Amino acid sequence: MLQISGTYTDLYQLTMAQVHYLNHNNQTAVFDYFFRKLPFKNGYVIFSGLESLLEALEQFQFTTQDLDYLQQQGFDSSFINYLKDFKFKGAIYSVQEGELVFPTQPVLQVKASLIEAQLIETILLNYLNFQTLIATKASRIRQVAPQSTLIDFGMRRAQAMGAYFASRAAFIGGFDTTSNVKAAADFKIPVTGTMAHAFVQSYDSELEAFQSYAQAHPQNCILLIDTYNCLKSGLPNAIKVAKSLQQQGEQLKGIRIDSGDLAYLSQQCRQQLDAEGLTEVKIAVSNQLDEYVIKSLQEQNAPIDVYGVGTNLVIGHPDAALDGVYKLAYANQKPRLKLSENIAKSTLPHQKQVYRLRDQNQQLIGANIIAKAEEQPDFNQMHHPFDLTKTMPLDQLKFEALLQPVMLNGKRQQAPTPLVDIKRFAEQQLAELPAEYKRFTNPHLYKVGLSTALLEAREKLRTTYKS
């Protein structure tokens, strides 16, 4: 496994940190992690990767090898000496992993010395953007196949090591199992698999291949039936094996189809299996699946029990990246702002809190408000973040603070949350989100607004910087 240490970063983090170090410019800073665009035209994003990040941050340090390398790159020896003892000792405020999050809202905040906060930027973005993207993709696939078993088959097509975290994120987003043994073992994800065409091809006959596999794995046998001809050869051979397993008191678990018209073939297979009394044998399919193909197969009433999804899941097709960014909001005792001609690209100054809005019956109203951290949560209106003419009255609402301390003084505040609990939390959050925000196409826009005090603070700073 790739060793995570101080050099798992972009060079500019180290060159900037050296300048701060030499100038004794290392007071408290606050950075926000947020994204601007919903991926996949989805109505929500599932925040993922927090536990992986916290674990990495607790271990984050510069090895002797790292320090030697930085010395060769010409870094100042007193700065290298500082890095020798570097540990992240700051605070992290975050929404829970598995929470549903929306553009503009800070999803996570880092409050630490300027150097510490800067040195963890790259690993933070690298961990959170990817897992959040993949969990969201997985969730879209889950939404179109609520009753089916979903297996992650993506390891071979993933961007190398990305497979490891893709499998974790896919599980959070709604997948049931993975074929990725390392991720399954490390994250306690149920592991499953079938067989490859090569296995079938390596025997002189398909039937012999099936029989050998069934003999070795009688309780866990899913036969790949499309190597030669699904309906003329694969299925009849699978039925023979299923019957001989029955005689031994065992049950063929399933068949897998990996090419051709998956709706037609699955219908034919189901009919023939049922006619043979093999109603318990499941039908699995794979082959360049994504949420669109699976939705179409569901609409064709294809009797498919299991979908194996690889490439399109783990590469986050077609978006490939979440645009999550890490922006400075406070440093050297002053709120900070990045100015842009495009107001949507201006950042939000100050340490902040994000509140989810509910009505008096605890129902979600489809909006979050961002406020300065020190504000009392009793807002009577919120402002559109970029259109200064738009406000929304907030009457009789309840405000639920979403950013909570998960790390203080470099120490996690809770024991690591088991992955299955994160997955369950995401499911609960989704169950609560009204259907219009989960719509497959053109979902309703979940509103994220600003408190009056935060809007005024941003506008004041914008005016100052502009002049």
Ligand SMILES: Nc1ncnc2c1ncn2[C@@H]1O[C@H](COP(=O)(O)OP(=O)(O)OP(=O)(O)O)[C@@H](O)[C@H]1O
């Ligand atoms: N009934 C169906 N409805 C919608 N999409 C389908 C259906 N059957 C298969 N697909 C999808 O269509 C895409 C292409 O399938 P196609 O049959 O052209 O390729 P293939 O089966 O791999 O070809 P080959 O038989 O040469 O291996 C795949 O993404 C597959 O999942």
Ligand SMILES: O=P(O)(O)OC[C@H]1O[C@H](OP(=O)(O)OP(=O)(O)O)[C@H](O)[C@@H]1O
């Ligand atoms: O299509 P994806 O969604 O990426 O799913 C993974 C694919 O990987 C395997 O094919 P591959 O040709 O690599 O191996 P095989 O010879 O075992 O079919 C499997 O049969 C799926 O078709």
Ligand SMILES: O=C(O)c1cccnc1
């Ligand atoms: O177990 C399988 O069937 C499998 C695993 C990885 C990729 N495709 C299929």
